Amino acid sequence: MFHKRLYQFVFIYILGIGFLFLIKKVLNLSDYVIPSPVEIYETGRKVFLRYIPDVLNTLSVAIIGHVLSIFMATIIGIISRLSNWIGSFIKTAAFNIQAYPIVAVAPIIFILLGDGLSSRLLIAAMICYFPLLLSFIGILSEPVVDIEHFYVHSGKMRWQLEVKIRAFENMNKLVTVISGSATLAMVGTIVSEFIGASSGIGYSIRIALYQSDLAKILIALFLIGIFTSLYLAFLEWLGRIVVRKWEHNS
Amino acid sequence: MFHKRLYQFVFIYILGIGFLFLIKKVLNLSDYVIPSPVEIYETGRKVFLRYIPDVLNTLSVAIIGHVLSIFMATIIGIISRLSNWIGSFIKTAAFNIQAYPIVAVAPIIFILLGDGLSSRLLIAAMICYFPLLLSFIGILSEPVVDIEHFYVHSGKMRWQLEVKIRAFENMNKLVTVISGSATLAMVGTIVSEFIGASSGIGYSIRIALYQSDLAKILIALFLIGIFTSLYLAFLEWLGRIVVRKWEHNS
Amino acid sequence: MIECKNINYKYHGTQYPVFNDLSCKIDEPGFHALFGLSGVGKSTLARLIAGQLDGFTGKIDNKTGKIFYSYNLERLPGWSSVGEHIAKVTPVQNKNRINEIIESFGLSSCIDSGFSHLSLGQRNRINLARYLLQDFDFLIMDESLANVDEATREQIIFKIKDMYPQKTFLYISHSVAEVSMFCKNIIVLRSFQKSPQSLTVLGQDDTTGKSVERKNLEKTMLEIVNVS
Amino acid sequence: MIECKNINYKYHGTQYPVFNDLSCKIDEPGFHALFGLSGVGKSTLARLIAGQLDGFTGKIDNKTGKIFYSYNLERLPGWSSVGEHIAKVTPVQNKNRINEIIESFGLSSCIDSGFSHLSLGQRNRINLARYLLQDFDFLIMDESLANVDEATREQIIFKIKDMYPQKTFLYISHSVAEVSMFCKNIIVLRSFQKSPQSLTVLGQDDTTGKSVERKNLEKTMLEIVNVS
Amino acid sequence: SKKNKEITKVSYRLKWLFNTSVAGDIYADVNGFFAGEGLDVEVKEGGPERDAIKELEMGHAHFGVASADQVIRAVSKGAPIVVIAQLFQINPLQWIYRSNETKINNVEDLKGKIIGITFGGNDETIMRALLSKYSISEDKLNFFSVRYDYTPFYERRVALWPVYRNAEGVIIGDKLDTAKEPVSFFDPNNYGIHFVANSVITTQNMIKQHPETVKIFITALIKAWNEALNPANSDKTVEAIHKVDKDTPLDIIRRQLDITRQLMKPTDKTVFGSIDVNAWKETERIMIEQKLISAPVNIEKRLRKEF
Ligand SMILES: Nc1ncnc2c1ncn2[C@@H]1O[C@H](COP(=O)(O)OP(=O)(O)OP(=O)(O)O)[C@@H](O)[C@H]1O
């Protein structure tokens, strides 16, 4: 499982690099535009070990941000089930906040929160919570009539129960969305580091970009891919366990 | 409906601005950190009309990008239903590509595609297709046994039919995700304009940012919010019509 | 205790009404039936009485108290065993009845299973069991035992009548023999083109210990078939 | 034509087997029944025969050809009317039968409706109708008419027997009277603790035009009840 | 021959957004300097993620503007580019600070201050070169990683903040002026650091295959710049800029232009566009010193002074 994800990623990465080399060859570009394999290898030797703690740093922020946004999305998803004005209002607010590109909002966030961990976390969470939110709203606002009938009818329905029923019935979809949005948490963290922080792999990418050093960026992307794949594989494994356990009970 | 969305947005916007002013007051910040109401008003008078065509420009690209990514997500969603190696591979590829922060990939895109509409579109689509993809994969890979049984059993099942059945049974979720991801298309377009284009409201935000002009950014955010709300309301209206029509038939 | 007066009802988007000036009533506790051809409107009437549909004209008078509506497609959530679910939804004062009901319904072997691992008839019975454990006054059983075998069904009906002599039941079933045998009144629902749209036939109201004469039963059955 | 030999089957995660050395066969075309208490394993056996379950030991010999398995919870997709769906899934060579089946099933008034707007019994019938329009050799009807009234059910069974005299049907139903009356062979399934786990009772195989003597019918019914 | 056929339609990628730093480029475009010579030039705006050198190689552009460190780095990696004019004689990169709160009279005064640095940017290179020249060890002061917005400077968390003297320098200075906070600029040029800034570049191929086009282009461009920087044409220039840079008020553009003039034509005798070979060599030396390139590139061979 873990192996498979890694193999697939490495294969895709090699495809991508191959494509770049092809373009380089065909258009006869210099090493400045697209680095040579030797340069990539050399750069890799130099920065690989140095980038690993950066990626781990980023990954840890991403994981916290991811958990945070699962939390946020759950809450908003639950609130927006309410068909009254508040539910609809919260939903609109959630949508509108998302409509603001992070690059425009980030300065305001940095003004308010400074450039510490909290800004990074917030931005990571903001970027990945929206897909979660959309799915959660979709799932949590659709009744499962044949199961809910009894509870509604007998006055036993509580919102916790309603959420549990709908989540349970859509377990597979939830697992897909949650594990999938992990990559977005990673993206969010990297973007926030790119824009404003002074640590993490996004920060390293920004420096490499200032130096027009595509070789470094390619190494960074490789590491990001590897670790994201691992996180993804881990979540999928977890998801499978949860689903199996629940299905076993049922 | 349209009115409601607008009211809600304006209310949220005012809340947000009010919050900024509060912070300004509490921390005793000067006008160059957070502009005064007068300055915002003055700036608004000056740039409001000028920004409208910019936002419309952005919106039109966003809509095309949105449609494009619905298309992309549908295709990948369909392919990833296949349980074989190709399906899983395409899914991994789709996930991995998403794991790359656009800020790192955009320069490569601009180098390869130049700075025309195509780069902007690609970036917009890349940003909004992922939430779509996640939901589509979740929905399209979960069998609706009681309906599919007959077709599978009688050898009549085609992938088109399978997709149709699953999409139809999850119509409400699809509508939520599609209309919700519209805001992401907007975000994507703005980000791409911010990074590389030379038109659209993202471009204007970038200029304002380099001039450290928060007032202009606030006006731009206002306009973005208004038009995004309108687009959202339009999609929801469309969704309701589709759902009603289908439900009427059934 | 429940009286429907001059009910008119038509589903949105359909051509013909389901009910055209329908009147019927159930005016004593006991086990009653709602009978009629498939598609005649039994489930619709049940939902009207249970207050789950509106948009009808006429009047529904409910003097019984709390009405429950159970139907055969209901499911229990999947996260724990049906036994746990039943225990959870049963009010304290009825807890002592759980075992009695589970046993007499032939469900002892199922209570540790998840709902999705049960056979159809087992699902029917588990679902009905949890309704019987509520504090209801009037229970509508819309084909609630449709997928249960006849012997078990008979046993269940006797049990219900034994345990809840003061409560009112409206049993929807397609078995003429069964409704004739076990029910007090059988409301036979007919096409909306017929007037009156419903007629009430007196059943044999069989209970444990009492024996029904074959001749009487056949008379009731014939009567039902004749008015349908 | 279908023979099950020494079948052993146990659902994953359960304590007791469903089948313990079960053997049974259906060796001629016609209308046969599978009968037994709720939860005894009828649906499981049906799914085994239809090839939808594996993990059993023993052997299932199929010399009939194409087996179809229909059950009463199936649904039709919602995007067009049931009439359109039926027309779409019916092979050309069977198109001429559509009207006959729809009419004799009492479904004429439903064909323009969406599936979700039908009553339970109407859903049962529409679902069964589309199976009958396929090129099947052996059709399992797992409570396919469970929510249809008795009169309509009788009419449908007669029609099926009329239209498909050369095909084989395995009818799962909880009505002793019905299976005794209409079926050729009734395979009675019993608890896994009994041996043999199944016995075959000869039914009255009633068809239109033939009349069944009451005495014979009662004898069959009694026999079924005794072996169950 | 076919190979030498001149082209008339070219595109020109700037390094930055339309603002006063590209006054001459705008002026040339608006006033038909290229069209007058039979050239159809598309002047394309730059931006943070834009790289004119890459676009030249990809064929998306024929001419471009790049900073010296970009050029040297690209040459070290084999990019076939040539410098055909140097826009700034004095590097506009300076550090803004509040003069009533921070006193900087010499390099030593930087000690103990918090200084904004764009890591990876050329302000880092310049600051490091300065510190190394004056043998000030980096642990004597604090670097602060700079990003898009100025809040840390506004909030006084950072004392010196890097700006382009002729662009943001004027705008930010103006904002602080309004708040009655006087500002000054710390200029590394005053302390002997001559790090070249933006220059006009093209490819070796262009020069070989279309020498006439290159000549016509650069001649027209320099002519336009000279007119744009001429104080007598000030109004005309400011108006041209404002047309494409609506977000900057006229009076700010005017002041930006004044400062730009001082950086591009510091004296009357300065020939606009002249390439300061020594400064280029120093720039290369600094970059070797800081290991930004691994070996000398002989940058003087890529400087094309005569047409
Ligand atoms: N998926 C499953 N997992 C575990 N046990 C199951 C599963 N499905 C059915 N069973 C058990 O297997 C036995 C046989 O079930 P089956 O559905 O075949 O019964 P049936 O004869 O069709 O009953 P009914 O008449 O109620 O439909 C039952 O005791 C049931 O609880």
Ligand SMILES: Nc1ncnc2c1ncn2[C@@H]1O[C@H](COP(=O)(O)OP(=O)(O)OP(=O)(O)O)[C@@H](O)[C@H]1O
């Ligand atoms: N949601 C609906 N929309 C439109 N028509 C409906 C809807 N539900 C039921 N009907 C129609 O109303 C009539 C009565 O349906 P109802 O379900 O009450 O029948 P029923 O007597 O319960 O039948 P059965 O015994 O088959 O369950 C049927 O003809 C059916 O087609």
Ligand SMILES: [Mg+2]
């Ligand atoms: Mg019904």
Ligand SMILES: [Mg+2]
């Ligand atoms: Mg069954």
